[in-house]
Amino acid sequence: MAPRMAAFLHLFRSARSSSIQIRRAFSVSRKRTMLSTELTEAQVSALRANKDRLAQDLHHTCQWGYGIRWGDGHTDTGMQRLALSQEDKQVRDWFIATTKALGCRVIVDAMGNIFAVRPGRRANVPATFIGSHLDTQPTGGRYDGILGVLSGIETLKTLNDMGLETEGGVGVVNWTNEEGARFPISMVSSGVWAECIPLEKAHALKEVPTVASLPSAASAPESMKSALKKIDYLGSVPCSYKETPIAAHFELHIEQGPHLITAGQQVGVVTAVQAYRWFRLNIFGRDTHTGTTAFEHRADALYAFSRMMVQAREVAASHGCLASVGIIEAKPGSVNTVPGTVSFSLDIRGPKTELVEVVEAELRQDFDAIAAEEGKGIGKPCRVEWTLDFDSPAVDFHPDCIECVQQSAEAVATDAGIADPKSLVRTIMSGAGHDSVFTSKRVPTGMIFVPCKDGLSHHPEEFCSADDCARGASVIMQAVIRYDRKRFSA
């Protein structure tokens, strides 16, 4: 048995044997038996999450808003928990009740962000946070966002069980509407907190009417503010990093890509997030009869769209970038009328901000050329308009956070018992945006990726094994402790 394993088992056994007394002691007198800054390096490296408890808690929360069933198992469903829906309210209520029972102070701000803080030894210093989101895509899964928040809860539980006191507090934050699926700016609430998005703009966001699950959407789209009010999560605390400061932000997430799972690796130490821009485009052509209008007499906005989408992939790929269309609407929407108007979303991403700019510039030219060609036969060519909805430049995470995650990942990887455990850990870039993008603008931030099946996310079959979830939770727990020690050991 490796010395580290022995230390871990010792720690774990003592934590377990005394957990009932400790929990009692904690809830009554907040007495704690160990201090983070007094642990040895080996003791930190031996910290582990409780796999079964984490899995149980995670799937427990998925009772609110479970989605499409894809298998026979009890938990073989996706999730459909749109931000500020009734299901979102239910899981939020659970989050508050659970964190309060674990001894946390809870703050809800004006964007409905929920900050739960387990106090540390020192008063008047901000806590180190674990954060992510409990909302999902309309056809999402059980791990994207949810695992991040639940790893925070699991961390609180483990620290309590062990009676481990930290210097600064340890916080868990649930950010509102990270997905941007219901209210169409993703990460909007961490964006307001970082003072990168004005509160008024966020409050005024109207829900997307194509999101089928919301009966209100089609008739009278609800604003984000009224939706917050309706579920009683419009907090009185201003939404700002100045009002609710945090010392650092760590986020655990499934990779949402195939690199870890393909390479058989366990943990991704995220060093950066790729750049992306979201656009809304409108193509204006001419409605005409499908049966009587020769191709050369058409200004078919949907045909122009099709050529644009084919072109977008080609151009993006040539620069190592991505271009995607998620939303499309063609009007007037009749079988025998050539659509005169098409609206669609365009999502361009790349490892560097400049690459995204290059792809955008090329596509603006190409789309104009495609539009000009469709309808030139009647002297009324199509025309295309771009609106930038969202611009997220590439982000580099903080070296201190990356270091804490790297050390923790390497420590946890030793459990595999292989000769070179570091080979199970890699640095990685995030393709998706996360709330960590906005927190990184104000405080040191780091992220951890764990593998997911087929690299699949935003899909009901999104899957991360209980082992991978627990490994990720162990890494983030250690990273938070390491960061606390780094802050207060000077």
Next chain:
Amino acid sequence: MAPRMAAFLHLFRSARSSSIQIRRAFSVSRKRTMLSTELTEAQVSALRANKDRLAQDLHHTCQWGYGIRWGDGHTDTGMQRLALSQEDKQVRDWFIATTKALGCRVIVDAMGNIFAVRPGRRANVPATFIGSHLDTQPTGGRYDGILGVLSGIETLKTLNDMGLETEGGVGVVNWTNEEGARFPISMVSSGVWAECIPLEKAHALKEVPTVASLPSAASAPESMKSALKKIDYLGSVPCSYKETPIAAHFELHIEQGPHLITAGQQVGVVTAVQAYRWFRLNIFGRDTHTGTTAFEHRADALYAFSRMMVQAREVAASHGCLASVGIIEAKPGSVNTVPGTVSFSLDIRGPKTELVEVVEAELRQDFDAIAAEEGKGIGKPCRVEWTLDFDSPAVDFHPDCIECVQQSAEAVATDAGIADPKSLVRTIMSGAGHDSVFTSKRVPTGMIFVPCKDGLSHHPEEFCSADDCARGASVIMQAVIRYDRKRFSA
């Protein structure tokens, strides 16, 4: 002055001078002063519609359901009069009141088709009909369908003014939901009348939820039967050519294409209707995250759709056919989720039934190949499913009807006073389906086309000049009289 013109003026003047007395006489005692079979050929050739009255009536009916404004003039708007809407009820009520006032018997059948018959001299023989439809596309114009019905009303008025009696009766029919825009089978009610479409299937049709003007559509789509009931047009007469027989069916329509207007010609004698098939297609791929899923790991149903649509035009064009997509829906419909499902309509048309079949066969192969390629990187390629919604083989109109239309068109073309008036008339094939397609399956049928601006239809700016409308109405009136003479002169 050409002899024909003199005859015309004579006839017209006498009709006009005596019109008040005739109308009075007609409405009181049904006394008529002339019989169709006793007219000379020159007298038939001199029959003309009243341009101003036709224009006035036509635009009068466009008060119910006028659509998008495109110019400053009083009548410079499109139409949005979806089948069985409140606006459709209003124009139907007008149609019945007007035809009854003109001395017609009116029948409403179980599909809401309205048959108005001006009795002829002989009882117990079916009438010769002028028919078309008063419903429009959601972004339609003032002429498609409407001109056809109004030319029938104008014919009734002119015959009454002149006191012209026919051997068989003269009927005008308004067919329900010709456009198929609200209830997604076009010409559905002439189809039921021809016993080509089962009544139950038609009654069960659900309105298309994308038709924005109907508040009921999004929440609980209405069935055709309940919509008929709601506006009180679910008639008690069974919908069948056996119950409401007609002797022949003539239809006046704008060309909806550029041939007449481009050639400076006045009348198209329609000899045939091209074949077409309507399909609904579903592409099944995989929802994934737009930011983290490399192109080679995607099964992007919308990208596959785009390639299919580009391919469809190429294949159709190579066979002298058309292929069009009017409706598309991509799910789940989120900016940062690659759509896993796309549904779309496909409308294939061609001059011969066999050509449409060839295009379909090629596209089935090509679409399968495109689907197989998208997603092969993950071993989960897209898959495409076809459903045939509607199959309309090519139709040849009846030689007798074509002959009547040809003679009438040539007679009316003499008004231009040019050396070769026949050069203003051409035979033409219809690109669009019309109720005449279904009537032709049961009774002799013919159609007349008049030019429309830019060949444009299914668009608010669809336009046919008052002169062209009147010329078309004169042709159809003559054609009906000629057909009546043909029937009873043997």
